[in-house]
Amino acid sequence: MAKPMEQYTWKDYPVGGVVTEPGNAREYKTGDWKSQRPVVDTAKCIKCGVCWLFCPDAAIYKNDEGFFLANLDYCKGCGICARECWTGCITMVEEEK
Amino acid sequence: MTAKRVGMEVSIAVSEAVKMANVDCIAAYPITPQTHIVEHLSELVADGELDAEFIPVESEHSALSVCAGTSAAGARTFTATSSQGLALMHEILFIVSGMRLPIVMTVANRALSAPLNIWNDHSDVMASRDCGWIQIFTENGQEVFDHTLCAFKIAEDHRVLMPTIINLDGFTLSHVVEPLELVGQELVDGFLPPYKPLYTIHPDKPITMGAFGMPEVYAEAKKAQEVALTNSYPVILEIWKEWGQLTGRHYHPLEAYRMEGAKLALLTMGSFSEMAMEAVDRMRARGISVGLLKLRLWRPLPVEQIRQLVQGLEMLVIVDRALSVGGTGGPVSSEIKSVLYQQPKRPRIISFIVGLGGRDCPPEQIEEMVNQALKMKRKRKTEEFTMIGVRE
Numbered sequence: 387m388a389k390p391m392e393q394y395t396w397k398d399y400p401v402g403g404v405v406t407e408p409g410n411a412r413e414y415k416t417g418d419w420k421s422q423r424p425v426v427d428t429a430k431c432i433k434c435g436v437c438w439l440f441c442p443d444a445a446i447y448k449n450d451e452g453f454f455l456a457n458l459d460y461c462k463g464c465g466i467c468a469r470e471c472w473t474g475c476i477t478m479v480e481e482e483k
Numbered sequence: 484m485t486a487k488r489v490g491m492e493v494s495i496a497v498s499e500a501v502k503m504a505n506v507d508c509i510a511a512y513p514i515t516p517q518t519h520i521v522e523h524l525s526e527l528v529a530d531g532e533l534d535a536e537f538i539p540v541e542s543e544h545s546a547l548s549v550c551a552g553t554s555a556a557g558a559r560t561f562t563a564t565s566s567q568g569l570a571l572m573h574e575i576l577f578i579v580s581g582m583r584l585p586i587v588m589t590v591a592n593r594a595l596s597a598p599l600n601i602w603n604d605h606s607d608v609m610a611s612r613d614c615g616w617i618q619i620f621t622e623n624g625q626e627v628f629d630h631t632l633c634a635f636k637i638a639e640d641h642r643v644l645m646p647t648i649i650n651l652d653g654f655t656l657s658h659v660v661e662p663l664e665l666v667g668q669e670l671v672d673g674f675l676p677p678y679k680p681l682y683t684i685h686p687d688k689p690i691t692m693g694a695f696g697m698p699e700v701y702a703e704a705k706k707a708q709e710v711a712l713t714n715s716y717p718v719i720l721e722i723w724k725e726w727g728q729l730t731g732r733h734y735h736p737l738e739a740y741r742m743e744g745a746k747l748a749l750l751t752m753g754s755f756s757e758m759a760m761e762a763v764d765r766m767r768a769r770g771i772s773v774g775l776l777k778l779r780l781w782r783p784l785p786v787e788q789i790r791q792l793v794q795g796l797e798m799l800v801i802v803d804r805a806l807s808v809g810g811t812g813g814p815v816s817s818e819i820k821s822v823l824y825q826q827p828k829r830p831r832i833i834s835f836i837v838g839l840g841g842r843d844c845p846p847e848q849i850e851e852m853v854n855q856a857l858k859m860k861r862k863r864k865t866e867e868f869t870m871i872g873v874r875e
Binding site: 390391392394395397399401404405406 | 697700704
């Protein structure tokens with residue numbers, strides 16, 4: 387949507403709820419759903435990318451040094467990366483206010 | 484005028500109207516008593532008389548789902564069903580209206596199971612009352628034909644963009660051969676322009692239809708839908724007026740019959756209105772000043788017009804063809820009561836439920852309702868509702 391959902395009045399709600407702008411799901415930052423976030427111990431990481439492969443939200447990216455890290459704007463904190471990591475280098479840490 | 488008068492089964496007349504509307508797509512599943520409508524349409528497509536996609540499906544749930552897709556792709560789309568079929572569509576009915584897809588559907592009204600019953604009443608459409616579609620009731624074959632054509636124009640108008648149901652009584656209308664005044668294709672082409680969708684799904688211009696609405700926006704979406712359905716009212720009047728000018732057949736949301744001087748009136752919907760006219764004529768001939776209100780437009784409900792036309796009435800006898808089990812009787816009666824509740828002066832309302840599951844309701848029974856209503860008035864006692872003709 388062209389603006390955040392909570393800014394729509396009923397009068398400017400588009401007919402039938404049509405979203406005319408393609409690919410705008412990226413504007414919807416679902417990262418604030420999480421209660422835990424993945425923290426990578428780069429000393430143990432072997433850059434295999436299995437976390438990247440398993441992430442159901444495609445929220446993991448490769449940084450300039452070749453490490454795989456979660457984009458916290460979209461990571462929902464499901465913990466699948468930590469569960470799948472071969473070396474156990476990902477720890478889920480409680481989010482704090 | 485290019486009108487010609489023919490004898491035609493009403494179901495076939497629906498198909499002919501759909502053909503004249505030059506629909507692009509029909510997806511339907513056969514169910515009694517709707518079958519002849521889609522059967523004939525499939526023949527018209529197979530014979531090359533109608534250039535449209537006829538998509539046979541495995542259920543009504545699929546039928547309306549396919550219709551949602553073709554309508555979203557910009558195709559003029561038609562379907563038809565009855566009873567259990569409408570019930571199976573239930574989920575998709577709300578999706579289609581929320582997405583504002585202007586599909587036109589004929590519902591050949593039939594009772595709902597159990598017990599299994601293929602005959603006519605209004606329990607199917609009343610169970611889907613809140614589905615957000617424009618809902619129109621018809622009295623005879625001519626009205627069915629006319630309203631089918633008007634429905635496309637109403638639904639697709641950019642001030643409306645609402646799916647529309649045309650209700651016709653199963654068997655009582657659907658399977659009866661009636662004299663009909665058809666219209667010429669030229670008239671239809673002039674009346675009904677090609678469908679211009681507001682949005683379409685097309686790979687060249689990607690959009691999202693049917694996205695979800697979070698708690699932050701769902702209520703706004705519903706309010707927008709409510710206002711849009713209410714605002715379709717003047718457009719419906721405008722289109723019926725245009726049809727009246729072209730054909731000489733005029734339609735109104737609530738039609739008054741012999742209301743002059745009446746202190747008591749009946750209110751009916753669908754083909755029972757013709758029976759009620761007969762009963763009113765008989766009672767008038769005996770000096771009883773009774774009138775009739777025929778409710779054609781069920782959604783959007785013509786609230787103000789109902790309030791106007793019942794002014795001066797002492798009693799309003801409402802004839803329902805469906806039962807809201809465990810509630811206050813019939814759905815039409817409940818709604819008319821709530822339309823009038825806030826009015827400082829309102830008639831006493833007597834509610835009857837008749838004609839369930841194809842049970843006959845001759846004019847004598849309508850006269851009996853009036854007699855019972857007058858009796859209740861004398862005794863100053865009003866029953867919540869009465870299921871008339873039920874064996875004790």
